[in-house]
Amino acid sequence: MNLEAGFDDLAWFRGRQIYLQACASCHGVDGEPVADAVKFDDEGYPDPPRSFVKGIFKGGMEGHQLYSRIMKGMKGTPMPAYEGNYPDDAVWDLIHYVQSLARAGAQERAELRSEAIVATRVADLPESPTDDQWEQARGAYVGLAPLWWTEKRIEGLVVRAIHDGEELALRFSWLDPTQNDRAVKTEEFRDSVAVQFSLTSDPPFYMGDPSKGGGVNMWLWKADRQTDLDGGYQDVDAAYPDRAIDMYPEQEYTSVGKDIGEEWPKGAIDTHRARYVTAWGAGNLVADPTRSSSVESLVASGPGTLAGLPPAIQLVQGAAVYTDGVWMVQMKRSLSGAEGEALGQGRRSFSPGDYIPVSFAIWNGDARDRDGKKNISIWQRLVIE
Amino acid sequence: MGSVYNWQIGRSMEFPHGQASPEEQFAFVININRCIGCQTCTMACKSTWTFSKGQEHMWWTNVETKPSGGYPKHWDVKTLDKLSEANPEGMTWAESEAKGRRNPYGEYQGRTIFEAPDTVARGGSPNRVLGYLPADEEWGSPNIFEDTPSHGPSAPMDFGKGEELDDQGSKHKAWFFYLARLCNHCSYPACVAACPRTAIYKRPEDGVVLVDQSECRGYRKCVEACPYKKVMYRGTTRTSEKCIACYPRIEGNDPEAPGVPLETRCMAACIGQVRMQGLVKVDEDNVWINDRYNPLYYLIHVARVALPLYPQFGTEPNGYYIPPRWVPIAYLEQMFGPDVEAAIARYRNPDRELLAVLQLFRRSNQIIARYDIEEGPKVYETERFGEKFEMYNDTIIGFNRAGDEIIRTQVEEPVFVRPAKHANSI
Numbered sequence: 159m160n161l162e163a164g165f166d167d168l169a170w171f172r173g174r175q176i177y178l179q180a181c182a183s184c185h186g187v188d189g190e191p192v193a194d195a196v197k198f199d200d201e202g203y204p205d206p207p208r209s210f211v212k213g214i215f216k217g218g219m220e221g222h223q224l225y226s227r228i229m230k231g232m233k234g235t236p237m238p239a240y241e242g243n244y245p246d247d248a249v250w251d252l253i254h255y256v257q258s259l260a261r262a263g264a265q266e267r268a269e270l271r272s273e274a275i276v277a278t279r280v281a282d283l284p285e286s287p288t289d290d291q292w293e294q295a296r297g298a299y300v301g302l303a304p305l306w307w308t309e310k311r312i313e314g315l316v317v318r319a320i321h322d323g324e325e326l327a328l329r330f331s332w333l334d335p336t337q338n339d340r341a342v343k344t345e346e347f348r349d350s351v352a353v354q355f356s357l358t359s360d361p362p363f364y365m366g367d368p369s370k371g372g373g374v375n376m377w378l379w380k381a382d383r384q385t386d387l388d389g390g391y392q393d394v395d396a397a398y399p400d401r402a403i404d405m406y407p408e409q410e411y412t413s414v415g416k417d418i419g420e421e422w423p424k425g426a427i428d429t430h431r432a433r434y435v436t437a438w439g440a441g442n443l444v445a446d447p448t449r450s451s452s453v454e455s456l457v458a459s460g461p462g463t464l465a466g467l468p469p470a471i472q473l474v475q476g477a478a479v480y481t482d483g484v485w486m487v488q489m490k491r492s493l494s495g496a497e498g499e500a501l502g503q504g505r506r507s508f509s510p511g512d513y514i515p516v517s518f519a520i521w522n523g524d525a526r527d528r529d530g531k532k533n534i535s536i537w538q539r540l541v542i543e
Numbered sequence: 544m545g546s547v548y549n550w551q552i553g554r555s556m557e558f559p560h561g562q563a564s565p566e567e568q569f570a571f572v573i574n575i576n577r578c579i580g581c582q583t584c585t586m587a588c589k590s591t592w593t594f595s596k597g598q599e600h601m602w603w604t605n606v607e608t609k610p611s612g613g614y615p616k617h618w619d620v621k622t623l624d625k626l627s628e629a630n631p632e633g634m635t636w637a638e639s640e641a642k643g644r645r646n647p648y649g650e651y652q653g654r655t656i657f658e659a660p661d662t663v664a665r666g667g668s669p670n671r672v673l674g675y676l677p678a679d680e681e682w683g684s685p686n687i688f689e690d691t692p693s694h695g696p697s698a699p700m701d702f703g704k705g706e707e708l709d710d711q712g713s714k715h716k717a718w719f720f721y722l723a724r725l726c727n728h729c730s731y732p733a734c735v736a737a738c739p740r741t742a743i744y745k746r747p748e749d750g751v752v753l754v755d756q757s758e759c760r761g762y763r764k765c766v767e768a769c770p771y772k773k774v775m776y777r778g779t780t781r782t783s784e785k786c787i788a789c790y791p792r793i794e795g796n797d798p799e800a801p802g803v804p805l806e807t808r809c810m811a812a813c814i815g816q817v818r819m820q821g822l823v824k825v826d827e828d829n830v831w832i833n834d835r836y837n838p839l840y841y842l843i844h845v846a847r848v849a850l851p852l853y854p855q856f857g858t859e860p861n862g863y864y865i866p867p868r869w870v871p872i873a874y875l876e877q878m879f880g881p882d883v884e885a886a887i888a889r890y891r892n893p894d895r896e897l898l899a900v901l902q903l904f905r906r907s908n909q910i911i912a913r914y915d916i917e918e919g920p921k922v923y924e925t926e927r928f929g930e931k932f933e934m935y936n937d938t939i940i941g942f943n944r945a946g947d948e949i950i951r952t953q954v955e956e957p958v959f960v961r962p963a964k965h966a967n968s969i
Contacts, residue, residue, distance in 0.1 A: 306669045342778030343679045344766065382781075393779050394597055401599065408595050427596065427779065434595040437780040440756035445780035462739060464760075526676075529739050529762045531669050 165254040173255025176248055180240065181256075185210060189259035197236035205235050209309070210259040219260065224253045267314060270536045273298040275516065277319035277508075277542045283327050284320070287479050287486035292329055295320045300518055302533035310525035312533045315351070315518060319540060326508050326542070327490045328353060328377075330518070337480045338523025339381035342397035347528055349381040350521040351487050355506035361515035361537045366459040373459045375506040377474045377489050381523065384452040384478045384487075391427050391447045408434040443469060452476035453489050455505065461530070471505065493542075512542040547731055548828035549655075551854040551880070553639055553646030557657050559671055559736045564829045565750035569728045569788050570861040571810065571820035572842050572849045574904065576868060576890070578817045580606050580689070580721040587812035588725075592787070597779025600682040603786035604725035604809040610702060610874065611688035611719065615681035618772040619853065622656075623877070625673050626855070629659030634855045636881040644844055645830050648854065648880045655857020656733060656770055672733045672768035682775070692717035702874045706887075710928045720867040723818070725809060726773040726786035727852065727860030728752050730829040734785070737768030749822060750861070751788040759783055770856040793822070793910075795944075803943045804910040816905035821912070829859060836913045838903050838941075839863075846897045848890045850879040865890055892930050898954055899939040906950040911941040922955055 165173075178187065184195040189210030199205040208215070215223070228249060231239030244252070275298045284291035295318040304311040315332035330351050341348045354376045356362060362372040386392055394401065408431050427447040432438045437445030443454065443466045453476035458464045466472075473495060478487040493508040508514070518535045521527035545561030548554075588604040605614045613619060626634065634653040639646045656673040663673050693702050705718035728745075732752045735743045742758035743765055745751070754765070754774065759782040765774040766783055774785040789807035791797060797805045805811070810820040821839045824832040834840045842849045842863070849863035866875045868887045875883040893901065899916050919936035926932065934954065941950040 341761070341781050344682065344763065344776040344778075345676060345679050346778075394599065397778060403599065406594065406596050430596050435597070435780055436595075436784060437756040437759060437777075437782040442757045442759065442780070442782060444760050445756075445782050447779075462741065464740070526668070529669075529760075529764065 165251070165258075169251045170255060170258065172248060173251035173253075173258075176244060176252045177255050180243070180252075184236075189256070199236065200234045207236075210256055211261050212264055219257060221250070221253050221257070224256060225249065228252065267299075267301055270301050270303060272536060272538055273300055274539045274541055275300075275317050275319050277321050277326060277540060279510070279543050280320055280322055283322050283325055283490070284329075284488070286477055287329050287331075287488040291320065292318055295329075297331075298538070300535045300538055302518070302520060302535050304533045306531050308522075308525045308527075308531075310522050312520040312522050314535075315520060317518065317538075321493060321508070321542065323493070323510075325490055325492050327488060329486060329488045330520075331484055331486045332520055333483055334485055334522060334524075335483050336522075336524040337381070337485075339385040339480070340392050340396065341380075341382045341523075342392055342394060345526075346397075347523040347526045348521070349485060349523045350379060350519075350527075350532075351485070352376050352378040352519045353489070354517050354519070355540075356515040356537075357506060359513065359515070361517075363460075364517070364534065365461050366463070368459050368463075373457055376456045376458065376464075377453050377491070378456060379453045379476045379478065379487050379489060381478065381480075381485075383449070383454075384476060386447070387450070387452055393427055393447075406430065443472070452478065457505075467505070508542050510542050512540075514540045514542070516540045548645075548830065549731060549857060549859045550645050550828070550830045551648065551851050551859050552651035552655070552857060553648060554650050556655055556731075556857055558731045559657070562828065563745070563747075564730070564825050564827055565745065565747050566824075567748065567822040568730065568750035568825050568829070568861055569793065569820070570823050570839050570843075570863065571725075571807075571818060572839060572863045572865065573723050574817040574849075574865040574901075575720055575722065576817075576865060577815050578606065578721040578723055579815050580608070581814060582606055583812050583814050584723060584809035584818070587808040588786075591789070591808045593784075595779075597777040598784070601775045601777070601784065602685055603773070603775075604723070605685055606721050606723045607686070608689045608691060608719050609722050609878075610693050611691040612686065613688075614685040614724075615677040615772050616684070616687065617681070618677065618770075619878075621675055621677075622770045622853075622856065625662070625675060626654075626656060626659070629654050629662040629673060634877075644833070645828075647844065647847065648850075648882045651855055651857075651880075653855060655855065656768075657731070657736065657857055668767070670737060670764065670767060672737045674733065674737070674768040674770060676763060676767045677772060690719065692719045703871045705869045706871060708869050715869060718869055718871075720870055722864075723809075724771065724773070724852075725807075725862065726752065726788070727771060727858070727862040728786075728788055729861065730825075730859035731857065733768040733770055733856075733858050734765035734774050737764040738762075739764060743774075746790075749788075749790075749793055750825075751790050751793065752785070753787055753790075754783055754785050756782065756784070770853065770858065771860070800909050800943075803945050803947075805908050806910055811905075811908040813905055819904050819911070821910045836915065838900055838911050838914055841896070841900055841914075846889060846894075846900070847882065848886050848893075848897065850882055850886055853878060854880045888928075892927050892932055895933070895935050895937065898934065899937045902939055902952050902954055902956075903941055903950070906952055907941060907943075909943045909949050911949070912944045912946075913942045915940045915942070919953065 184207040186192050191207040229241040231237050278295045280294050297316040297318050301314045315330050318329045320327050338349045354374045357373045358371040366372050366374040453474040455467045455474050474491040495505040495507050515537045517537050519532045521532045546555050547558040547562045549556050584604050593601040607614050630653040637650045639649045659673045663670050705715040742755045761781040774783050776783050792805040795802050795804050806820045810818045849865050851860050866879050866883050868891050872884050917938040922936045923934035936955040938953050943949045
């Protein structure tokens with residue numbers, strides 16, 4: 159291949175000209191792929207064209223990497239080889255043009271870096287995620303990578319930490335064009351954010367490992383739980399307001415002190431016997447409509463070992479606001495996490511001077527994220543000032 | 544991934560959890576030829592288990608009309624569509640050298656839902672099993688298309704004319720049949736394979752598959768993976784639920800017959816007498832152990848008139864069906880495997896023992912562990928489909944787990960004619 163040529167306005171013009179001829183029919187005139195241009199690979203599976211503006215290239219975005227992909231194509235995929243179609247300097251103009259399509263900073267943001275998040279000590283803790291007190295803490299941008307590729311990935315979040323010597327508060331904000339805060343219908347998945355603290359100063363593998371000290375403590379916030387607490391428990395009445403029902407035979411409509419009146423039989427969940435609301439009756443925290451926090455505290459020591467802490471030591475409180483495509487979520491807990499009792503198993507405690515490995519995960523309900531389908535960060539450091 | 548043996552497809556296959564087999568296996572036979580679609584089973588289940596808030600859309604057992612119906616809507620067509628994507632060569636079967644209990648239907652040469660990781664990966668979800676999550680509206684109208692026959696010759700749902708019901712050569716152009724379904728309590732359950740929390744388990748004592756309600760976190764991976772779509776999400780609890788095989792009855796805890804296993808509610812309620820459920824013994828490969836006078840063993844492995852539903856899915860379902868004899872064979876082969884034509888031939892000209900065993904359906908609510916036949920006189924003889932048919936009035940006796948006689952009936956049922964003066968009295 160020839161040496162890389164220079165890039166100026168004239169080269170940009172030639173590059174765009176070739177791009178419009180050769181590439182735009184699939185990759186789009188602006189580098190965002192054409193929605194119905196999905197072609198099929200050699201095995202007959204759909205293989206959509208990549209976006210050039212998101213800064214993530216399948217084989218790198220260096221000039222020589224793009225050169226070989228344009229000239230040789232991508233074997234097995236619908237991407238053809240253009241060798242012999244254009245003179246080399248024209249190909250370089252095209253490469254430079256394609257590189258110029260990536261949004262400013264997109265490539266850098268997509269790289270995962272380790273940041274220090276400093277929990278500043280203040281006199282008064284904020285009450286809500288939009289309080290001015292949050293401005294006292296310096297925000298750290300943490301890049302996220304989807305564990306399974308999705309165009310609906312969450313690219314990163316801004317984390318702020320603050321404490322008053324008694325309680326630690328964390329605030330997470332991220333961009334999400336859709337608010338998914340209900341999980342009643344089979345197809346509804348919620349937005350979530352989680353922070354995971356290593357129980358030791360040397361972080362284990364992601365989600366912990368079975369070794370001694372390999373455990374992690376997680377605080378998991380779910381959007382539907384927040385909406386449940388703020389506006390009443392979302393049940394089938396919320397998802398299907400016009401549904402017809404004769405009666406629920408297990409409902410305590412006759413019991414003393416529970417006058418459902420006109421609401422019967424669509425009465426609230428606590429007018430039903432927990433035994434028939436099966437998972438709730440079985441003591442599953444996930445199913446408990448009476449829970450008092452939108453944040454669940456869990457422990458894990460390796461994938462598949464995730465377990466919620468007993469209800470009595472669920473001490474993390476949550477609050478959230480969604481406006482104009484931005485989630486702002488606040489979590490708060492006492493620094494000791496013990497409420498005067500001996501420190502419970504698996505809970506992380508915090509004291510000034512601590513230097514704690516933390517990492518983050520965000521689930522986008524619109525992308526049907528749940529379980530391991532999520533966007534995760536690498537280990538970061540939380541410093542308690 | 545482990546390797547397990549699946550006798551319904553006559554070969555080993557990939558399964559995430561490796562080989563395990565229960566002491567006994569829950570299994571059932573449904574005779575489609577006799578099902579009238581009355582939904583008594585459906586309501587028996589509903590009024591026992593799924594009458595509470597958030598379960599409105601749940602029908603752990605249901606009856607749907609084929610080829611047009613399905614609950615959730617088009618569940619089998621959608622799964623077959625996915626599976627054919629993974630099997631560009633088709634879902635084909637090969638003859639085996641020696642057919643036996645390990646490979647009665649030959650060998651399935653295509654890929655099962657556990658063996659198509661590349662197709663799964665293309666779906667964009669990190670799943671172990673090929674599947675899909677039914678849309679909300681697909682659960683909403685369980686009996687839409689009920690009693691709708693297959694369309695005319697130019698329509699996409701044309702599967703050809705029905706088969707002959709008699710030997711006069713008449714074929715019905717229009718046909719449909721009822722398919723009663725419940726969880727198949729598969730030997731290799733897709734829901735178990737899919738659950739990242741191991742919150743679903745197969746009981747070692749009877750092979751019943753259960754969702755642990757205290758462990759489920761509502762990921763709906765099981766709902767996505769089960770090819771029969773018999774795990775359902777409950778919005779009220781944010782967790783999933785499924786058929787529990789009426790396990791208190793199976794365990795012998797029902798006051799109706801303390802100490803001996805009782806058939807499930809959907810079986811016991813069947814007024815059409817088309818259902819029989821029991822427990823069968825299996826070896827370490829989940830191949831059925833010879834238990835000659837267990838009625839299920841007889842129907843499935845000796846008479847071979849009852850066949851598994853969609854064996855090519857690979858889950859080794861434990862629900863078996865006597866296929867309807869008026870439906871085009873090609874349609875039924877897709878649904879019940881390559882042995883359909885032979886099974887129908889055996890059913891429409893039943894031999895002496897089969898005719899007697901067919902009388903056992905719904906004569907008792909207790910699970911029949913063993914039967915015995917006392918020979919009776921020949922009462923009828925004719926020719927059907929070019930073959931001789933003889934009917935003997937044999938007596939068949941069923942015994943429960945404890946070895947007690949629970950039923951005694953004859954091929955020719957005693958008939959009582961009410962005298963004229965009481966003709967209209969109650």
